[in-house]
């Protein structure tokens with residue numbers, strides 16, 4: 001069996017050793033393995049956002065509401081994020097993970113409270129089994145508050161990533177307005193609950209893995225934030241839990257994958273569900289994914305929308321600050337249980 005890696009980052013362990021077995025600290029117990037031969041191949045709803053502004057808006061809102069209720073996941077096309085911005089983002093991310101180790105390590109930290117940091121797995125301070133992933137996590141709204149702490153190698157990193165962040169924020173705001181309306185709330189209701197708003201992103205790099213059936217890029221988890229806008233390259237890896245089965249969501253060019261996070265589940269008073277998903281890794285293909293986590297600012301107070309609380313459907317959750325939730329999420333670690341059970345109304 002391969003020994004535990006002494007390198008800080010998985011990328012460097014994989015590229016410097018010809019391994020045919022994964023180190024023991026990445027191996028999941030038998031009952032927690034991905035069972036890749038039992039995964040279904042199916043699709044999630046694909047929604048055309050072309051008509052979000054115009055006479056057919058009502059129909060698009062209806063489709064979004066249905067997808068949030070029935071799947072917790074959907075894809076969008078005609079999303080108004082220009083193709084060149086997406087191409088630059090993916091290329092920049094690849095270039096970053098191809099930099100020499102000493103250059104990447106300038107951004108390394110295992111402190112989840114740092115607003116810019118390169119790390120590995122999920123939370124190396126608390127977890128018992130490691131995940132087959134390195135990631136660069138960036139806070140990115142307002143961009144000007146954070147851009148100077150981001151890597152400046154590759155040389156266009158800050159330009160390309162900030163352009164991407166601003167453009168994806170536009171999409172996030174459109175979707176949040178549409179989700180609000182789909183719940184029967186004012187278009188601006190959810191946006192108004194988010195304080196100054198927050199936006200984080202991860203550049204996830206999953207190296208090739210000699211034993212993908214023993215480990216995960218990321219095990220099943222829900223997202224702690226409001227909505228996630230996922231960009232992925234052309235390599236499969238994302239799987240979503242649907243009716244008790246894992247379903248592979250293979251990449252479709254020029255689309256983003258959107259999923260509902262825990263905060264929408266709270267605001268919607270459980271009408272919309274934050275759904276378990278996971279990233280598996282590939283034997284012969286490395287993979288990159290770039291989720292944007294749109295979220296409330298730390299001081300924002302989140303709770304069920306009063307219009308969605310009735311005698312028949314009382315508040316499922318208490319009110320809490322997003323800072324409280326974020327802290328619990330990172331310290332609890334990724335698991336099939338989300339943190340919502342810690343925030344139930346009494």
Ligand SMILES: O=C(O)CCC(=O)C(=O)O
Nearest residue numbers: 202204237238279289291
């Ligand atoms: O890589 C993926 O497709 C999923 C990433 C993800 O779920 C995450 O970063 O939280």
